[in-house]
Amino acid sequence: MKYFYLSVLLFMLASSAFAQTRTVRGRVQDEKGLPVPGATVTVKNSPGVGAISTETGTFTLNVPSNADSLVVTVIGYNRQAVAVADNVQISLEVAEGATLEQVVVIGYGTQRKGDLTAPITTVNTENMMKRTTSSPMDALQGSVPGVQIVGNGAPGSPPSVRVRGVGSFNNEAPLYVVDGMFVNDITFLNPADIADMSILKDASGAAIYGVRAANGVVLITTKKGKLNMKTRVTYNGYVGMQVPVNMLKMANGQQYTKFSLERRTTQDSNTVRLSSERFGGSGLNPTTSTDWYDELLKKQALITNHGIDLQGGSDKVTWSVGLNYTYQDGIQESKNSFERYNARFQLEARAFPWLKVGLTTYIVNSRTFVPNSEAFSDAYSATPLFPVYDEQNVNAFPEKFAAAAVIGREDANPVANAFYNYNRLKDFQVLPTLYAEASFWKDRLTFRSQINQLYASSLRSQYSPERNLGPGTSVTASNLRSTQERTTNYILDNLLTYRDGAGKHHWSLLLGQSTREERWRQTWVSADNVPAAEEFWYAGAQGARNANGYSEDGIRNAGLSFFTRGTYDYDNKYLLTATFRADGSSKYQTKWGYFPSVGLGWVVTGEDFMKGQHIFDFLKLRGSWGKLGNDGVNANAGYAIVSTGSANSAIFGSTADANGLYVPGYTVNRFFANVTWEVVTEWDGGIDFEVLGRRLKGSVDYYHRTTSNAAFDKPFGYTYGSVYGNWAEMVNSGIDLQLNWNDRIGDLNYSIGGNLSTLKNEVTDLGSLPSLMSGVFPYVAEFPNKIEVGQPLRYFYGYEMIGVYQTDDEIAKDPVASSYNATALSKIRPGFLKYKDQDGNGVLDNNDRVNIGNYLPKITYGFNVALDYKKFDFSIAFQGSGGNKILNLNRGKLYKASNSLNVDEAFANGFWTGPGSTNSYPSANAIADGWFKVGNSFFVENGSYLRIQNIQLGYTFNVGKESAQSTIRVFATADRPFIFTKYNGFTPEVSGWGYDMNVYPISATYSLGVRAAF
């Protein structure tokens, strides 16, 4: 299939012939010589031929040879006509009373950018399209200040997105609003379907979405046709190869043998001997050296995307259609991939001069093979002393995988674990939107009623085949688990907008009401001994259904909201935005939450006293305050819950002669609290400026977000049960900075941009609890993180490693070591780690466990350079993060190891071997001892990195006849080719709480693509 697409693409390129036209290149600029992007350039008297100016104001247009002049139009400037020449420079004049700036999509409406009082980032969709990612949010990595995106290497899995830190125990993902519909994730969207994307970060922008705005809001508008436009067809496609990067080097067979023998256990020497006997070598010198990561990763994996976009409009109807196909293979050597078909239909009709009606439908069909990420963790610890396959393993079937048991070990065969995993998720989603918009009173008053729906259904088939990993072990029966899910959500919005002005006063008022329901239902069944052929994957009808092998669950939440927004400005100089939203939710006992916000702006450059100065071309001061709600909080019962059924019934009469029977029983969980809204109160102060002839533009914001009534499961003694309630408070604060420089040198246009965000996270209240520990399974207790007042959320908690004991003398003189050795049966010896006695009491105890690092980065940044020379364009983007720590759980697995696990090469080469050899690694012998097996800073590493995120080189040219000409851009892209990090792991991009285990590595992608517009 993919080759078919490729050949169509090549055919299209080849069949485009050059015709009798003349190529005109030019640049659109304003009175000050600054580029004007987005201007429409058309040929006079042939409106079908045209182009739109780029970011740097340039355009390239193939005009009929008989054309004599071009017409340039753009909002805010006077229309202008110029004579055709090879290289034209068009200077536009500002239209009287027009606004210079773009219109920004804000919640339930739009606003002129100049009038914004909120730091709203409008995503550059052009730059977004440069990235070869299957999900849109991945394409934004490093480009939006205040938005941290942590990628996930598994195909089709969404990145984790944090806007201005973490302000909740419940969810950190922002709210996505796609054409008015609330969704939790936008991996289903095709990036090419996005016309506008705005990110609302502060209260003044987001509070209008009070109900779910606490983690920020990402507003997405999909593409629409325009009235009276010639039908435009755009093709977008690329084909690329993903290649593993930053491969983690493990200790090879020889290195492994060396350190495992240093542990001096019978078991370890047995393993080495058995490996020699069975797989080659002699005595304690086995020759087997399996590089498990090399075996587990493909050399390359395909990624491709093809999309066609049509837009058009008559005098009463606009329409657009988008079709897209995406395929991403996974780099794991197993069945893992992501395939998605998207279709979008949009139609809007002007039924009466005062009434518009429209329908947009978004259809997504996707198929994901979910990989077994655990195999990556298995590959870290598996000894290199056994091979992937073993023909002597007589019992093994269907594949002759080698079993570590024959060399006396319990290691999993990582390749076998990946191979026997079959987890397919088929997902189908439809998002229809229907709306009507009526305008009255010369368009001052508009009323819009819109219903958005989301229907999604999915089928997950997990099939584990009948198999035997041998030797000697019995057969594992096949098992099928089918899970069906169904989601039906809707939102009904009614909006009344009034916009008016008098003299220099302008104002607007929005009144709105919204009704929502979210319903989700899941059913799963499971059966053993189901045949391998997919045609027979029906649990129950085939195989033996487990009596407990089915379950159903569901949720149903309802919400009701009333909201209003007023804006006022005087002479576009003094700006005011105020919003208020009241939200009711069925999830809480305190149903209603109220979310006000106020934003103020002052365009300083609009003042008379600024007229004479030449530093600032534009300067605006902004400030905002508001409250935001988070309905990602779990729905709460607020009553005692009864559990019945066999899981709560005891067996009686299980005797020698009888199997026993259930006597019906029930249990009651009486621990509950009433739950109310979790609220974020946010302050934001910012400056927008343009200096040096508008060549340097920038903005700086300071934010301070306090989450109060933060809800979490408060544990109490005696039980794993907990009471969910609003117990905590935390603060996130920091600075978002963005700078852009745009200029040209002769024909070379260039821009340099950068952004940077800082984050300080602090827990300020935990109710009655002094602290709260958590972690990740199965290392919750061994490598805990701690939540404590005055500290950042979930810091790694443990001893601070300060070196390695070098000599017996040093141990004898050290109070901690000598007091430990006085009683312990297993003593501290040279080569053991040395921990800091924080309180100096001479004993290593609970008081010596401290904050040894936090997973939240203190700083995230991105910068990019774009060049544009004649028909060529080039861009490079970097992104990185700093100040975050990673708990290397791959190494941490040594904690529970009962025999020597493999370690990475840096570790194997770093072992302490004698006095003075190293002060940062333990001896091979020490890692087997209980003294090493405590959560300590040896396992905590610096997670900072800098990555080249994207490099792209493009070439644009025009082909075709006069009547049907097209602009074609071909481009070569390298995504994520290089990373600079000190972290001893595959990737420093670790989502969740910073524990590196089972992390699917991120790959580089090299691709070629074409974009053609007709």
Place this chain on the structure above:
Amino acid sequence: MKRYKQIAVLVTAITLLSACSKFLDRPLENKQQVTAIDYSNLSLMYQPVSGVYRTAASGTFAKWISVAIRSVRGDEIETGNDDAGQIAIHNFQNNVTVKSYWGINDMWISLYGVVLAANSALAELDEFGKNIPSGDAASQKLLEQYRAEVRFFRALGHYWAARYWGDVPVLGMESNDPNALSNSTKSSVDDVRLHVMEEMDFCIANLEDARPNQATHMGGVTKYTALMLKAKAAMDLAGNNNGSPYWDVVLDCTNQIFSSNKFNLFPDYYQLWKKPGKLSNEAILEFQYSDFGNETGDIVTSGGANELWGNFFLFQGPDNTYGMPISGSGWMVPSQKAVDFLTARNDTLRKRTTILLCGVNGQPGTTAFTPDGDPVSGNAGLKKYFNGKAYYPKSQMTPGRVDYYGANNNIRVFRYAEALLMNAEAKVRKGQNGDVPFNLVRVRAKLNPIAGVTLQQVLDERRAELICEWWGERFNDLLRTGQAAIVLPGFTTGQSEYLPIPQEQEDRNSNLKN
């Protein structure tokens, strides 16, 4: 203008329609409210009681980690794994490795989980009680019996908690309120034991006078189960003091069990631990499980919900390359000391029953056969033995079953044999002749009777009879007889008797620090 009016009406209508009043008031999906229970239907009254039995049997008292911690403090069982926490407990370390060890916290939660479940069930029984008509003496009697069953398990939780931690809180029904629970305070270990004895007096008065396998709910707790627990609490209180009045209590309770003539020892000590010995006439308390005779499908094991590892038998099963069904994690390995003890006293039957071999000296690639003919291989960890009291032969398992080693077997908790040995000990300590109960146990184990048995002989017999069982009797016996510091390496008197209160529990309730 008319059009505007129409629009206004439409707007109002839409707004009102989408804002109907009940819209936000709905219970959670799939979470039944307690108010849905029909308390006037007295036929449901046993249901909360059955819920407590299930809580006690699955994922709590017999959960693997609790069994491991109890066992490794004695000298009969070694961890069989490299877990730093278990090894530290085995070595009587008293540092943060133990205090912050997840396992002791889990064990605390397992024991108190039953206590909390019992308190919750008592509140349910109160609701049923309110609906019993005043003249309905039969229902009132049942209600008291059900309360006694629930209170037995609550007391058992407290009894064991005090054994492992010493001073611990006693949680009554007030702890159904999380605030009260979070502020609970500790009682001294002796007070806890007195409380248990007091509770047992209520239970003895209200429970059925029947052998458990003859109870209405077959295998439920009866008067004799309560007598046994009371005797055990008294024995712990009496300690090594022969003059303690609590020995009278031990004697009285065990005499009642003995003279009821309801119990007898299961004749075959080897089969006692297997299918033929399930809920025999020797059983005073047994946790019951079932696979319902089906090779797959519904099954009840000692593991908690979705916790295969929690299965009592599985983690003690040998690390066997012959695979399921006789296979497990190979933990809880009988110690060489235990083997030598049985060998030295020529205790052939008990040794044959309890000490099973993993291949030849545990060497990988070698094979040994159990008395029932199941092959067991050596293993990578070179562990020589596995616990035969948790061994369930393949031939006795439900035909076709390959998973859940030990499926369909019960867990023996209190046995008549122990009651007889306690009776003998009390008699000997009080200067009476203990030969009769003593020799019943001894003869069953195919050993020659002894006349004029001494205290040390009773204690040795007790060690041999209960060897490698899971309730920490060996450690407790060493403790109460003052032998622990002599026998156990690393044991320091005044420091090693009890586990530290888990750090997490202290963090959540600072009263536990005092």
